[in-house]
Amino acid sequence: MLELKNINKKFGSKVIFDNFNLAINAGEVVAIAGPSGGGKTTLLRMLAGLETIDSGQVIFDDEVIGLDELITRNFLGFVFQDFQLFPHMTVLENLTLSPVKTMGMSKEAAVLKAEKLLTNLEVIEQKNAYPYSLSGGQKQRVALARAMMIDPKIIGYDEPTSALDPALRDQVANLILENKSLGITQIVVTHDMAFATKIADTIIKVNSKTKD
Numbered sequence: 571m572l573e574l575k576n577i578n579k580k581f582g583s584k585v586i587f588d589n590f591n592l593a594i595n596a597g598e599v600v601a602i603a604g605p606s607g608g609g610k611t612t613l614l615r616m617l618a619g620l621e622t623i624d625s626g627q628v629i630f631d632d633e634v635i636g637l638d639e640l641i642t643r644n645f646l647g648f649v650f651q652d653f654q655l656f657p658h659m660t661v662l663e664n665l666t667l668s669p670v671k672t673m674g675m676s677k678e679a680a681v682l683k684a685e686k687l688l689t690n691l692e693v694i695e696q697k698n699a700y701p702y703s704l705s706g707g708q709k710q711r712v713a714l715a716r717a718m719m720i721d722p723k724i725i726g727y728d729e730p731t732s733a734l735d736p737a738l739r740d741q742v743a744n745l746i747l748e749n750k751s752l753g754i755t756q757i758v759v760t761h762d763m764a765f766a767t768k769i770a771d772t773i774i775k776v777n778s779k780t781k782d
């Protein structure tokens with residue numbers, strides 16, 4: 571489904587990826603593990619088009635995707651570390667802002683879609699609440715709903731359990747497994763190997779050789 575071939579990425583003179591390869595099958599949950607600073611977040615950001623790729627090939631369903639097209643193709647919905655909800659906006663506004671502002675979705679369509687996702691994720695009662703008033707698990711669900719607003723082919727999570735206690739970690743694992751049962755392809759960046767083992771079909775270690 572998604573294949574990365576010979577991906578190179580540098581920040582200044584610092585090499586983050588040197589001919590990196592990755593293949594992900596549709597419906598698979600892939601955990602990306604590896605040392606701090608190894609480039610896990612950068613990998614997700616590159617796939618979401620939030621960070622440039624210097625060179626290499628991205629192939630999606632047998633189609634070679636221009637490296638500058640990643641941002642507009644919306645392959646990857648991003649669930650940011652610590653959720654990164656806009657604090658001055660309600661849950662509903664957090665979900666509808668970007669689709670309306672940057673993707674030309676009508677306000678009405680965005681609200682309908684947001685309400686459906688919030689219902690599915692059992693946080694519809696919080697639609698007019700502000701992020702500060704939500705529990706950690708509710709914030710996680712809202713962040714997931716926001717990522718799903720763009721109908722991404724893949725959902726990427728950056729350290730989804732880092733801010734959560736063990737019970738909430740299990741909830742996140744269940745959410746990811748529920749999405750898997752719906753056939754959604756997911757990439758999960760995590761330090762937490764127990765969590766990775768629980769959710770992932772495949773665990774990929776990025777730049778693990780730099781660990782030693």
Ligand SMILES: Nc1ncnc2c1ncn2[C@@H]1O[C@H](COP(=O)(O)OP(=O)(O)OP(=O)(O)O)[C@@H](O)[C@H]1O
Pocket residue numbers: 581586604605606607608609610611612613
């Ligand atoms: N915008 C940037 N400009 C310069 N260097 C950056 C930038 N973003 C990341 N880096 C550097 O690239 C390297 C990889 O960072 P990244 O955040 O992808 O690592 P990570 O594996 O996610 O680490 P962690 O597990 O600590 O979150 C780090 O050395 C980081 O300092």
